[in-house]
Amino acid sequence: MKIPLLDLTRQYRQIRDKLTPKLTELFESQQFILGRPVQELEAQMAAYCGASYAVGVSSGTDALLLSLMTIDIHPGDRVLTSPYTFFATAGAIYRLGAVPVFVDIDPDTCTISPVKLAETIQAMPQTIKHRLRAVIPVHLYGQCADMEPILHLAADNHLVVIEDAAQAIGAEYRGKRAGTIGDFGCFSFFPSKNLGGFGDGGMVTTQTEAYRDKLHRLRVHGGAERYRHTEVGGNFRLDALQAAVLSVKLPHLDGWTEGRRNHARMYARLFRDAGLLERIGLPVERTGKHVYNQFVIRIPGHRDALQRYLTEKGIGTAIYYPIPLHLQPCFADLGGKPGDFPESERAAQETLALPIFPELEPQEIERVVDVIHEYFRNR
Numbered sequence: 417m418k419i420p421l422l423d424l425t426r427q428y429r430q431i432r433d434k435l436t437p438k439l440t441e442l443f444e445s446q447q448f449i450l451g452r453p454v455q456e457l458e459a460q461m462a463a464y465c466g467a468s469y470a471v472g473v474s475s476g477t478d479a480l481l482l483s484l485m486t487i488d489i490h491p492g493d494r495v496l497t498s499p500y501t502f503f504a505t506a507g508a509i510y511r512l513g514a515v516p517v518f519v520d521i522d523p524d525t526c527t528i529s530p531v532k533l534a535e536t537i538q539a540m541p542q543t544i545k546h547r548l549r550a551v552i553p554v555h556l557y558g559q560c561a562d563m564e565p566i567l568h569l570a571a572d573n574h575l576v577v578i579e580d581a582a583q584a585i586g587a588e589y590r591g592k593r594a595g596t597i598g599d600f601g602c603f604s605f606f607p608s609k610n611l612g613g614f615g616d617g618g619m620v621t622t623q624t625e626a627y628r629d630k631l632h633r634l635r636v637h638g639g640a641e642r643y644r645h646t647e648v649g650g651n652f653r654l655d656a657l658q659a660a661v662l663s664v665k666l667p668h669l670d671g672w673t674e675g676r677r678n679h680a681r682m683y684a685r686l687f688r689d690a691g692l693l694e695r696i697g698l699p700v701e702r703t704g705k706h707v708y709n710q711f712v713i714r715i716p717g718h719r720d721a722l723q724r725y726l727t728e729k730g731i732g733t734a735i736y737y738p739i740p741l742h743l744q745p746c747f748a749d750l751g752g753k754p755g756d757f758p759e760s761e762r763a764a765q766e767t768l769a770l771p772i773f774p775e776l777e778p779q780e781i782e783r784v785v786d787v788i789h790e791y792f793r794n795r
């Protein structure tokens with residue numbers, strides 16, 4: 417039995433009959449740029465997340481970049497974030513000439529540690545602290561970072577809070593949904609995210625009207641009126657085609673999320689029943705509703721060998737992320753070195769993502785656990 421890490425064709429078959437008329441309508445209209453499909457999705461997303469405003473953009477990466485541009489991040493400004501995340505989180509900061517300041521993760525949740533965040537701010541020389549503008553907590557794998565202490569630190573230090581919610585649409589933290597806790601919420605519709613388009617796409621949510629207005633301008637080259645530019649933006653538009661697909665998918669999202677959460681519970685039960693909890697660490701649900709964009713286990717000492725074994729048996733897995741960002745060659749000028757962020761470096765060595773997509777069958781989950789059991793039997 418081959419079990420892929422992700423199989424999008426199963427979801428497509430489920431919604432094909434709803435998608436086809438919607439796409440045909442768009443093709444007949446030949447109106448591909450912004451317009452009603454994008455406005456409709458923005459309204460749906462704002463309602464879904466509980467945000468005042470939502471602005472459709474070209475990708476999750478651009479959602480981060482635009483949020484930073486909206487608050488006028490300048491060269492030399494500092495932005496705090498985690499080194500254990502997808503590259504785009506820090507890439508967006510760096511592209512504006514600003515400096516990512518990394519803060520290690522909490523080993524249980526793999527999200528930014530509020531304790532270390534406080535220590536990092538505390539230890540900064542006053543001259544650098546002056547340049548501190550924002551913090552980007554990442555809701556990694558589908559679980560919100562521990563936002564309350566982060567919001568306190570941000571308020572005390574006048575920092576804007578930009579949530580990287582690319583993996584966490586629908587996740588909850590103390591009654592609020594991801595993306596509505598800070599000043600900006602950044603979402604990705606990359607096909608492998610919990611709400612995936614048929615290509616690239618993203619969304620920024622905010623509660624602040626002035627931010628919404630500026631996001632609208634920056635998305636179309638910084639012109640409030642056509643051909644009159646008050647600032648320099650870019651082409652950061654969400655395609656109407658993607659918006660149409662996502663509008664059909666969004667009403668299904670909560671059901672799909674329940675599927676992911678059920679799978680996570682089943683994995684936990686099966687790993688426990690197999691007596692494997694001494695060998696592997698399960699995801700820890702600590703800050704609220706986890707939406708399991710990824711189901712990531714820890715296998716100290718055996719990660720790479722287990723991954724090879726699973727690959728041989730036809731089971732898809734992935735390593736998110738093998739190289740923490742402070743050790744990326746392109747960030748060498750920031751001076752990061754091994755040992756700087758031990759928890760991120762350990763996570764990079766120990767973590768492995770298993771299949772968790774909603775349409776996975778119970779027998780497939782049993783098979784994944786059986787094969788992992790088999791691997792450990794003689795070790």
Ligand SMILES: *Cc1c(COP(=O)(O)O)cnc(C)c1O
Nearest residue numbers: 475476477502504582583604606
């Ligand atoms: C996917 C992802 C992004 C980037 O989203 P794209 O749509 O691929 O540009 C940013 N941050 C995190 C944490 C992600 O998982």
